[in-house]
Amino acid sequence: MRESEIIDLFLRHLKRQGELPLGDDAGALRLGEKWLVATNDMLVRKTDVPDIMTPEQVGFKAVTMNVSDIASMGARPIGFLFSLGIPGDLDSDYLEGVARGIGKALDFYGLPVLSADTNEADDLIIDGIALGLAERLLTRSGAKPGELVCVTGDIGRALAGYLVWKNGLEVDDAVRKPLYEKFLEPRARVREGIALSKVASSAIDISDGLAKELHLLAEMSGVGIEVRAESLPIGKGVEEVAGLLGLDPVEVALASGEEFELVFTVSPELVESIDFEFSIIGRVTGGKGVYLVDEGGKRVMPRLGWEHLTEFQMKILYS
Amino acid sequence: MRESEIIDLFLRHLKRQGELPLGDDAGALRLGEKWLVATNDMLVRKTDVPDIMTPEQVGFKAVTMNVSDIASMGARPIGFLFSLGIPGDLDSDYLEGVARGIGKALDFYGLPVLSADTNEADDLIIDGIALGLAERLLTRSGAKPGELVCVTGDIGRALAGYLVWKNGLEVDDAVRKPLYEKFLEPRARVREGIALSKVASSAIDISDGLAKELHLLAEMSGVGIEVRAESLPIGKGVEEVAGLLGLDPVEVALASGEEFELVFTVSPELVESIDFEFSIIGRVTGGKGVYLVDEGGKRVMPRLGWEHLTEFQMKILYS
Numbered sequence: 001m002r003e004s005e006i007i008d009l010f011l012r013h014l015k016r017q018g019e020l021p022l023g024d025d026a027g028a029l030r031l032g033e034k035w036l037v038a039t040n041d042m043l044v045r046k047t048d049v050p051d052i053m054t055p056e057q058v059g060f061k062a063v064t065m066n067v068s069d070i071a072s073m074g075a076r077p078i079g080f081l082f083s084l085g086i087p088g089d090l091d092s093d094y095l096e097g098v099a100r101g102i103g104k105a106l107d108f109y110g111l112p113v114l115s116a117d118t119n120e121a122d123d124l125i126i127d128g129i130a131l132g133l134a135e136r137l138l139t140r141s142g143a144k145p146g147e148l149v150c151v152t153g154d155i156g157r158a159l160a161g162y163l164v165w166k167n168g169l170e171v172d173d174a175v176r177k178p179l180y181e182k183f184l185e186p187r188a189r190v191r192e193g194i195a196l197s198k199v200a201s202s203a204i205d206i207s208d209g210l211a212k213e214l215h216l217l218a219e220m221s222g223v224g225i226e227v228r229a230e231s232l233p234i235g236k237g238v239e240e241v242a243g244l245l246g247l248d249p250v251e252v253a254l255a256s257g258e259e260f261e262l263v264f265t266v267s268p269e270l271v272e273s274i275d276f277e278f279s280i281i282g283r284v285t286g287g288k289g290v291y292l293v294d295e296g297g298k299r300v301m302p303r304l305g306w307e308h309l310t311e312f313q314m315k316i317l318y319s
Numbered sequence: 320m321r322e323s324e325i326i327d328l329f330l331r332h333l334k335r336q337g338e339l340p341l342g343d344d345a346g347a348l349r350l351g352e353k354w355l356v357a358t359n360d361m362l363v364r365k366t367d368v369p370d371i372m373t374p375e376q377v378g379f380k381a382v383t384m385n386v387s388d389i390a391s392m393g394a395r396p397i398g399f400l401f402s403l404g405i406p407g408d409l410d411s412d413y414l415e416g417v418a419r420g421i422g423k424a425l426d427f428y429g430l431p432v433l434s435a436d437t438n439e440a441d442d443l444i445i446d447g448i449a450l451g452l453a454e455r456l457l458t459r460s461g462a463k464p465g466e467l468v469c470v471t472g473d474i475g476r477a478l479a480g481y482l483v484w485k486n487g488l489e490v491d492d493a494v495r496k497p498l499y500e501k502f503l504e505p506r507a508r509v510r511e512g513i514a515l516s517k518v519a520s521s522a523i524d525i526s527d528g529l530a531k532e533l534h535l536l537a538e539m540s541g542v543g544i545e546v547r548a549e550s551l552p553i554g555k556g557v558e559e560v561a562g563l564l565g566l567d568p569v570e571v572a573l574a575s576g577e578e579f580e581l582v583f584t585v586s587p588e589l590v591e592s593i594d595f596e597f598s599i600i601g602r603v604t605g606g607k608g609v610y611l612v613d614e615g616g617k618r619v620m621p622r623l624g625w626e627h628l629t630e631f632q633m634k635i636l637y638s
Contacts, residue, residue, distance in 0.1 A: 001405075001411055001414070003437055005411075006403075006405065006414065006437050007435075007437065009411070009414060009415055009418055010418045010421075010435060010437075012418070013415075013418040013419050013421065013422035014418070014421065014422055014425065014432045014435070015422065015426075016422075016425045016426065016429075016430065016431045016432060017431050017432055017433075018398060018431045018432070018433045022432065022434070022435065026433075026434055027398070027400065027431075027432070027433025027434040028433070029397060029398055029431070029433065029450075031350065031452075032351070036355070036397075036398075036450070038398065038400055038433045038434055038448075038450060039400075039434050040400045040401070040402050040434050040435075040436050040446070040448055041402070041436050042402040042403075042404060042436050042438045042440075042444075042446065044404060044438050044439065044440050046440075046441070047438070047439050048438075078348060078355075079337060079346070079348055079355075079357065081346065081357055081358075081359045081448065082359070083359050083360070083361040083402075083446045084325075084361075085361060085363060085404075085440075085444060086320075086325065092320055092324075092328065095320070095325065095328060096328055096332075099328055099329045099331070099332040099333070100332050102329075102332065102333065103332035103333050103334065103335075106333065106335045107334075107335065110335075111335065112335045112336050112337045112346075112348070113333045113335060113336055113337070113341065113346070114336075114337045114345075114346025114347070114348065114357045115341070115345055115346040115357055115358050115359050116326075116329060116333070116341065116359075117359050117360050117361050117446075118322055118325050118326065118329075119361045119363050119366070119367075120363065120366050121361075121363050121365075121404075121440075121441075121442060121444060122365070122440075122441035122442050123440060123441050125361075125404060125440060125444060127359070127361065127402045127436075127446040129357075129359055129400065129448050131348075131355070131357060131450070133350075
């Protein structure tokens, strides 16, 4: 079964949902004046962890990917929980590394661990859960025509780093380092998410790739989006790696997943008040669909991203 | 590595904990006047699911075991989340059954699902997460000398049902039915937990076996506990099954895990005000240790329960 079929199957049986229907980065419940935000994301070693990743990086990332979902809802993270599936033959040094990584991430994000559970399983599994509180909720459905589409930080380095590793590309350390940093040690945009809760109309984090997130945002908001290729903040080293592999750096940037940057929409009046680094990459329009505008004109943005990454990689790796 | 070694390893790296240190049924954070309570519990098909259990029962139980941990903290459950690990070859009817079971349990407990995540994994894994709110928190550390030790419902049927199935015992339907009901379809004591939050001094749910829970309660409260064997509310059919296998029904009742009954302590003055069915099984004393009192006198209660179940079963099955 495909993931989308599995999700449909469950949705048929899950009639009771929170005040916010399933489909956002996290779920939410009203608690008095505030929103309690909760999310969970499972990491399976076999499918989600490249060999090059240290156990400490694995543990840190299990926290980051959940904290990022809380941040993208405009919430302040308040607690973390995790369940472990541990194979009988996993060596204790590896497990200690995972524990150290989780501990460091909790320090980094200033979060307490509220509950933990360990079990025997066939593969190493870390199911992370993060909770947060928001004054005002940012969802994927609030974008309105006339607003600006923005993104924090830069994009493309996670996939470019993966490509360097996967293809054994020989690149300078100065090129590899920032790519590997993003590929192996991404960080969630907590401060930015909290700040955006005051001004943005919608937000989503880049888990699966900017192109896929933009399509989701446009569909859930019932709007169109136009992005200018030249405005994309393509990360340092992405162009070089794309060049070595004969790829379009814009496509690498649009397909790059697990960046944990925040994509958000904001009115032209409020954009001035944002006091962290970000890029305006396009605008929200009436109608529907996501378009990419470059010298060649305007075309539908390909739905590049994680679900399509396999095909995309096939194209990259075997063409 | 043993489970206790794994837990120690993680505790060394998890310095940041909630307002309630790890070690209770659930974690807790102060939210204004209330406590936010959160727990997670992973179910792995290979180790946690007997073949006789239907997929619907599996889904229902994944909710129940988490809701029970919320109830034992004296909290009202407010939301559920889950992560699935799904093997590629799992048939869709099985998965549909699990979804139906989760949906039915959410209806039964009146809970919304806040977030769900699906992944590919080698074995079917359901990591359930429940959230709750408490006015006053029930922990494992509040028992005081002079109080009564009580338990909701009855005990022993879950293990007796397991023994009937495991040994292929031929028993009347009238015996098997209540045993299988508890073994395969246990329910969490939500109403009781909320009511107890007003009067009890401590509580714990029976996940691993009454004996093990009593030892935990005594240790974490720094008290002793004396239980009268004749006061234990041993469930219907437990005696018969124990007899067929040459076992002591009291031992079966003390070792029976996943009962999801609540064990609690309460002062003699407040016990009168409790308006649901429960049994007074003993009392809290000074000193330390858990003792079982029967015609033979007073002896240390063996630490029967889930962690020791394997040995206990070995004794049962191969003696």
